[in-house]
Amino acid sequence: MIDVDDLIALVRNYNPRTDEGLIRRAYDYGRDMHEGQKRRSGEDYFTHPVAVAAILTEQRLDDATLVTALLHDTIEDTKSTYSEVARLFGKEIAELVDGVTKLTNLQLSSSEAKQAENFRKLLIAMSKDLRVILVKLADRLHNMRTIRSLPMEKQVRKARETMDIFAPLAGRMGMQWMREELEDLAFRVLNPEGRSSIIRRFIMLQRETGDVVHQITNDIRNELEKAGIEADVFGRAKKPYSVWRKMQEKDLAFSRLSDIYGFRVITGSEQDCYRVLGVIHQRWRAVPGRFKDYISQPKNNGYRSIHTTVSGRDGKRVEVQIRTREMHEVAESGVAAHWSYRDGVRAQNRFAVDPAKWITTLTERFEADEDHDEFLETVKLEMYSDQVFCFTPKGDVIQLPRGATPLDYAYAIHTRIGNSCVSAKVDGIRVPLWTRLKNGQSVEIITAEGQRPQVSWIDIVVTGRAKAAIRRSLREEDRGRFVKLGRELARVAFEHVGKRATDKALRTAARRLGLPDEIELLARVGSAELTARRAVEALYPELAAAQPSEEVDVKRPVVGLAPDQPFRRANCCQPVPGERIVGITYRGQGPIVHAIDCPALAEFEDHPERWVDLRWKAGRHPAVHTVSLNVTISNALGVLGRLCTLIGEQKANISDLHFVDRKPDYYRLIVEVDMRDVEHLHNVMTALEAESDVAQIERYRDLSRKP
Known part of the structure; x- marks a missing residue:
């Protein structure tokens, strides 16, 4: 276990003005509260909070966040209380610890309705103070690093939750290194054979071709030296899970997979980024369609970088990311860069995104009245999205997830535009509504009065906002028709037992079936979500049971045909x-x-x-x-x-x-x-x-x- 002096030394490396006394008091308090508690591995439990704090020092986070890490399990697992933490360490830290405790108690892998509600709570916690999520992510990372001591059933459950929720959340926050490590740790549990096979193939490839990463890194450095550009160059093989996912998505064998190596060039200025890009494209052939400029069009979590893929040594495709040192700090820390310290003061990184604005962009589309499944679909789409940037005819930029269509674009502008969309022009050429948009394209939406969303649009769009708007419109449009049909079906069903389907009778049946009113009951009957017989049974179970159910002739099950008409x-x-x-x-x-x-x-x-x-x-x-x-x-x-x-x-x-x-x-x-x-x-x-x-x-x- 890291002792308190070593932990403080880690903090002082980037924040010489740290409140050493505060950290010592939190360390001692946490150790005393967890006295006698053990982890599954047999270690003292307090090794875990200390390890979480150490992970957060890698992000150069502030004292309040580090103290929260040391205390994050005290309110939940010890005799400590919120009021005591507030008295000893202040209200800010008490609120953060309480927020982490509440997140820990959320069962994010539970049933869909409960999961959706817990996602709402997670987003609310994020909106109050994003540092709560930073501590929770570091907590999950250390738990995944030490997951081997848990029973296999619990390992699998935690790994799935990590893969589905925490890894994409880390990526959405711009902490790509954490996303990759969480994915790889979960992959090791969920598919150990697949991960081992990828590693074995990497080893075989290295034996056949030598150290490709070292060779290509030197090639890039030599080209930059010739051009007189000062820059740091780093290379690495991609993580096993990243390679596995690409193999599954493209349905390719490992031997046919390209760009399994990634390289980063860190420069001193934005101008040098574009100079480096020119040098690389002059020396190696660029792969069409694999260029992204996130410097001129940054992601909304602050990420900036140039991405390009080239055919490198021996024709191998390699991805190169080019960014400045400031951009690299944000790329490593994401939204957490807002709290980063350097030399004892809050780092003034002009590319670090304001957490309040970022969380607003993430949550603004999650409407409180959405169905559980729609909300869950929306939040997962938002977390997994990679971005495409398109232009309006006036030159404004619209950000969309990868795979978005002109319909998604229309709904991103305004729901009214989406609902009345009839066609679209991309770069001046009329295209089908299911066309996948690409970076830099100009999109013009053509609308018409009287147009309404179609059922097939659900399968065309990819954004949660568009899907929710289409479903809402379809429900409103169909509801009157379903209510009318349901009223007729209910009338027939009630007449079969000698009763009348009055509004009062239907209202009583709705209440017994757990529905808000008779209109909802009729809408569900009309849409075949509920049978009219169920409504009768809710009011008159004896009469419904006494009704003989006549067997329909298998040869003549349809009404409306002429006799013997096939x-x-x-x-x-x-x-x-x-x-x-x-x-x-x-x-x-x-x-x-x-x-x-x-x-x-x-x-x-x-x-x-x-x-x-x-x-x-x-x-x-x-x-x-x-x-x-x-x-x-x-x-x-x-x-x-x-x-x-x-x-x-x-x-x-x-x-x-x-x-x-x-x-x-x-x-x-x-x-x-x-x-x-x-x-x-x-x-x-x-x-x-x-x-x-x-x-x-x-x-x-x-x-x-x-x-």
């Missing part, structure tokens, strides 16, 4: 009873039945004479309606068997199953399941979603499959 379900959308349907006629054959929201119907909009109004017959349908499910499962012993068992427990039959993607850690497969109706489908998907080894499940709809 029909087929569309392969693209695979409609099931309970969903709204429509028929499309074809010459020489019966109609093809589509779900009303099937995108394939768009091609028939100009041919209303081919549309046939259809509906499913009331009653109990046999389980003969095949639906395709796209399922991603862990590649672990027995998972596929459990998946099949769960489907069987829901009284559903698997008619076909085939794998579409096999990876070392997961499988993706299409499962064909025979369903009775939309409620049966919902029950099956809910049961599978609850299985911990099922990473994702969605209904598979393939428009390439002919009706």
Whole structure:
């Protein structure tokens, strides 16, 4: 364990004016409070807070943050209290310690609704004082470095939480070194074989080619010396997880992977950065599409650097980052650079971002009234985003995440612009709305009155703001229609038991089903989220149970066809009873039945004479309606068997199953399941979603499959 004198020496290296007495008092207090407590490894527990403080000295942080690190577990794990910490060390430190304690108690890997609420609390804590998150990240880093002493089940849970939440959060804050280390430590737990294979391949590559990093570093230095440019050059092989992720994303073998080495050139001025870029591009061939200028267009966490990829020695692709020393400090510390000290005073780094402004940009789009899943999707998209910079026709810059489309751009300007968008021009050329935008492009949005968001837009956009706005608009637009349909379905269902669906009856049913009012009940019935029979059962369980459920003839399940008129379900959308349907006629054959929201119907909009109004017959349908499910499962012993068992427990039959993607850690497969109706489908998907080894499940709809 680092003793107090060594810790103070670490602080004095960058802050000679540190309050040595404050740190000594905090060190002694923390050690006394944790007296007798042990870590899983058998070490004294206080070794952990001291190690966390030491990590924060690498960021040159202020005394208050370091003292918080020394005390961050006292309120939670000892007899210490908030009032005592405030009395001994001041209100500022007490607030910081209390904030870390509250973050520690958040279960960020819990159920989705709880997780979303805890994310809100995390963001609130960040908005109060970002140093709380800095301590928590250092706490997680030390815990990951010493994770081997935990039971394997807890190691896996912590590693997944680190990979999903803390690593991207560190990256979003600009602390790239911490993100890479957290990812690699989590990777070591989640996929030790994959990590070992990457390391073995690096060793083999080094035996075959020699020390490539040293060779290329010398090549760059020699070229800069010839040009008379003073700069420091550093090189390294990329982290195993970074290489693994690139292999998975590009579906490439290690031998075919390029730019597995990264190099940094640290200069004295911005002018030298561009001179270095010129030298490198003159000496080596630049790779098209791999140039980013974050100096002229910095990221909103303060990051500035020039990135370029060139074909270096022996044709190997290498990435080169060029920045000044001030930029490098921000690149290493990110938002934490705001609190950094140098020579006893707060470092005046002109590139360090104001934490208050940064947290505002991160949280301004998280609206309090969003659904849990939408909020969670939004916050994760925001944390994982890498940026693209586009220009408005007037020359203003719009920042978007990588992969963004003109629709994302439109919603970034204003929700009204996004909702009324009909097309876009990129660099003066009209492009489809699903086009992926690139750095430096000029985008013009074309709008039209009467245009409304389409369901298909959800799959086009990538930003949380755009997705939330589209869903909100669709809900508002569809709500009236669903309420009207739900009222009709409820009327029929109540009449079947000899009752009337009055507003009072519906209001009572809604209350018993945990819904706010009868309008919400009708909207859910109309959208097939809830059956009208459930509403009847909520009020009259005896009458509903007494109603015989008539079996529907499997050959004639649809109302609206002529006697003996043939029909087929569309392969693209695979409609099931309970969903709204429509028929499309074809010459020489019966109609093809589509779900009303099937995108394939768009091609028939100009041919209303081919549309046939259809509906499913009331009653109990046999389980003969095949639906395709796209399922991603862990590649672990027995998972596929459990998946099949769960489907069987829901009284559903698997008619076909085939794998579409096999990876070392997961499988993706299409499962064909025979369903009775939309409620049966919902029950099956809910049961599978609850299985911990099922990473994702969605209904598979393939428009390439002919009706």
